[in-house]
Amino acid sequence: MQLTHIALWTNDPERLRDFYVQYFDGKSNEKYVNPKKGFSSYFVSFESGPSLEIMQRNDITEFYLPEHIGLAHLAFHADTRDQVDCMMERFREDGCVIAGETRVSGDGYYEGVILDPDGNRVEIVTR
Structure with a gap:
């Protein structure tokens, strides 16, 4: 099994995406938006290793709820x-x-x- 991506909830996906692009030479895809779920995300990939899925959802805005800003899940391919x-x-x-x-x-x-x-x-x- 191989770790493919790590997902992070955020209130400001562009800011977080830009940070990883700027400081870690990440490459970002176009924004994925699912208006029905109030969800949007970017995948930021790197030269090697897992990518980051930087996610925002309208109902996830606070820290330390069952789903919260920070680590959301790990994914294995x-x-x-x-x-x-x-x-x-x-x-x-x-x-x-x-x-x-x-x-x-x-x-x-x-x-x-x-x-x-x-x-x-x-x-x-x-x-």
């Missing part, structure tokens, strides 16, 4: 949908909390979500 399904079944069998059943997301990922022992969201994803 799977090679196939079958691998996502197998991993999710393994997590279920091992008693992990399933936070999101497998689905195809609005931006085309096939994903399942679990909680790690500290309650951090971890996505297993493939295209």
Whole structure:
């Protein structure tokens, strides 16, 4: 498995995106906007390693709520949908909390979500 991106909630996505572009030579995509969900995001990629998903949602504005400014989730890349399904079944069998059943997301990922022992969201994803 390979870590693909780290997601951060923010109230000012352009400011945060610009920081990572300026100081860490990140490359940003165009802004993704889902008006139905009040959601927008940028992906900032780097020469190597995981990218950052810098996200904003209208109803996530305060610190230290169940979803808050700061780390939102970690995502690990799977090679196939079958691998996502197998991993999710393994997590279920091992008693992990399933936070999101497998689905195809609005931006085309096939994903399942679990909680790690500290309650951090971890996505297993493939295209």
